[in-house]
Amino acid sequence: MPLQTPSPTPLDVLVIGGGPAGATLASILLRHRPQSRVRIVERETFPRFHVGETLVSDINLVLDEMGAYEAVAAAGFVKKYGATFRWGLSPEPWHMIFASLDELRPVDAKGVQTAFTWHVDRAVYDTILLDNARALGAEVVVGAVRSLLEAEGRVVGVRMEDGTEHHARFVVDATGQAGLCGSLADRVVDPHLQNIAAWGYFRGFHFEPELNGTWESSRAFIVAHEYGWSWYFPIRPDLVSVGVVMHRDDLQGDRPDARFAAAIQSCPELSRLLHDATLVPYAEGAPLVHVIRDYSYLSSSIVRPGFARVGDAAGFVDPILSVGCFLGQSGARILAYGLRTLLGGDPRLDEATVLGAYADHVLDTLRAFREVTWFFYRFNERPDAWWGEARRQVADAGFPSQAHDRHAFTAFATGFAARRSVFREPNGMFGEPFFEDAFRRLVNPAAAPPPPSRPRLKSSDRPRLLGRAELRASAVPVDGSGRMIPALRVEVHTPAAHGGDALVRRLFVPRSMAPLFAWLDGNHDLASLVRRLDGTLHLGIEHEPALVRYVRGVVEGLVERGLAER
Structure with missing residues (x-):
């Protein structure tokens, strides 16, 4: 990697760290917005040694979107089809096979296989990803960052150890567990x-x-x-x-x-x-x-004005599920979507909302994986107990009700649930075509819905939330588009028998749907809910079937998850 002289051109994004998270962020941003001015500063010369050498299969989709899948596939790495655990009281090993999700996984439009991934030599793997970012237009500079540059409460660049400065609209910390400029103190x-x-x-x-x-x-x-x-x-x-x-x-x-x-x-x-x-x-x-x-740690400052942390710089769980690269690279994918949206100037979304939505995703995902890891260490007895805990964690990801607990564990550990709960939003949250007709411009119009698997809501049912709903403005990425769209984040808190909140479930809906949750009070049947929403949205008679399907899907999803009753 030759030393490059920084160009005087103002930057859109400065990425500190050229590992998998940093290279993924740069690559996906440049694939969706090639005119972006992106610079990566990396303190080490690649190839360099690193631990974290086995992947999970859903990372293949990230590799494909960033344009690196073919290079990784051609690198000669050993193919990995799953994992085997010999854990707990039983001496018999038990298997997690990636391909076992094929019957549940929606067919990817690009045909990217997820039956296997690879065990990788990180010196080679990381170099492939960084070279990919460079080939797409990212400038790579070798050097160590001394400090962040700030102006009026906003991060505006970095000062290097050699005294040079790099200024950018957005600065991303992708320095991994090593941390950047005091980041260790806020973990x-x-x-x-x-x-x-x-x-x-x-x-x-x-x-x-x-x-x-x-x-x-x-x-x-x-x-x-x-x-x-x-x-x-x-x-x-x-x-x-x-x-x-x-x-x-x-x-x-x-x-x-x-x-x-x-x-x-x-x-x-x-x-x-x-x-x-x-x-x-x-x-x-x-x-x-x-x-x-x-x-295991979480950063207490994942985002602030002009700045975001990604990968291990934002948080780390545990090596037990081998999800380090997946979490770092899938998180970088979401951040790239957010930065592309902000650089493109979407008037519907401001920086605080977009970066806040990204931070929420990081915290939601890391906390969910951490809970399963806690359960794994606490209950070193039966694999079925761990599978059941994984099901609980993926319940708000639209996981099919016909799938058994072992499917849930495999989905969780391969990244399938984590990806689906975000990148299929909002059209896949409940496995229904929520945005047909009225919302078709926001999703892939060719996507076919899976057959319904939840209890059907009758027209006479009067649904009532069983918990407290908190609503706030957010944003969700639209899979494959490289952009985020406005959404409403809904958190439903269900009360525990001993007091307090037993569980929080998250879902995302269009912001115009905010009134719906106040009306889920047991006093309105399905037809009444649709009439009231239509009176607010003024969609027109041609969109009434889509609105009925949408409301039905949301309420049935809430009922199936124990968050509402009919």
Whole structure:
């Protein structure tokens, strides 16, 4: 990566950090708005070493949209078809197969496959993504940022260690866990998920079909043991990555590298898979065993005027579900949609609303994954319990009611639910064609709705919310368009038996639908609700069928999720 002299041209977006999140943000923004002036400043020269080497299948859709899928597919990475867990009281392994969602997943218009993804060598993977951003027009500059530049309460650029300055309309922190300019101080660390990961690389490793598949159809292997838990997956044909994750309090004065060796020896499955393997450095001069803190945290300042954090700079959960790259890159996708919308000057949306919607998405997604991770560590007993917790978390993503708990877990862990709950908004929240006719300009008019699976609302039913509804202005991305549109974020709080809120469900509707939720009081039947909304919206008789379908879909979705009664 040659050193480049910054151009004097004013920037639209300055991205600090050229890892997967930063490169994805730049690529998607430039694909949807090629005239954008984007610069990436990166302190390291690529290729460079990094952990986080196995992907989940829905990242394929992000790679496709950013234009990098073909390059990643051609890089020779080992294909990954799922994961196998040996966890809990049962000694039998249980499998998470990406393709098991095929019967539930809407057919992607582009035909991007999600039956497999890859285990990757991050030095190669990250370089592919950064080169992709550069090829699309992003300027890449090598150097370290010293401080942010601010004016009148707004971030307006950065000052580099060499004294040069870069000014931009928007600055994005994509510096990962390393953090930027005081960002470590504003992280709220989870008091329970404070783990240490020690990992290394082996040559001469083995496959067992029941544990990790074969070369042609490999899976990540996740195994619990007395020291914590371990991962095992090949990052290239001659090298397997093996890690040991343990709570920091369990070290008891031992060195992490010593616990690493002891954990492998204590685990029968790992001992078999590595029985004649050799621990080797990743590269010449690298240590045999690497150590990193895997503390779960959320940033308390994901956005502020002129500034946003993305990827691990915004928050980190835990390596157990291998979703690090997916969360960082899918979050970057949403931020790119938001920045493109702001740069395009949509008069319906202001910066605070768009960046706030992005921050909400990051917090919603990270908190949901964190809850499943908590459940995983708390209930190290039965896989069906974990699957059930995943179902609870994806319930507001429009997950089909006919799907069983194992489908829910697979959807959650592959990113399917996280993506669908955002990128199919608002036309896919309840699996109905909400915007046919009246709202067809906001979505793909060719999208066909799935068959209804929820209880049908009768015309005489008088729906009533069972919780408190909070409404505020927001925005949602329209899948594949590179833009956000105005929406109303609705949070329904259901009361717990012991007091307080037991659960909050989120959904997004057009802002014009705000009156609907005040009328869900048990005093209005379906026909009355439609008449009152039509009187407010003045859509006309030709749009009445679409409005009836929309109201029915919203209310039936609320009933199915236990947030309303008929």
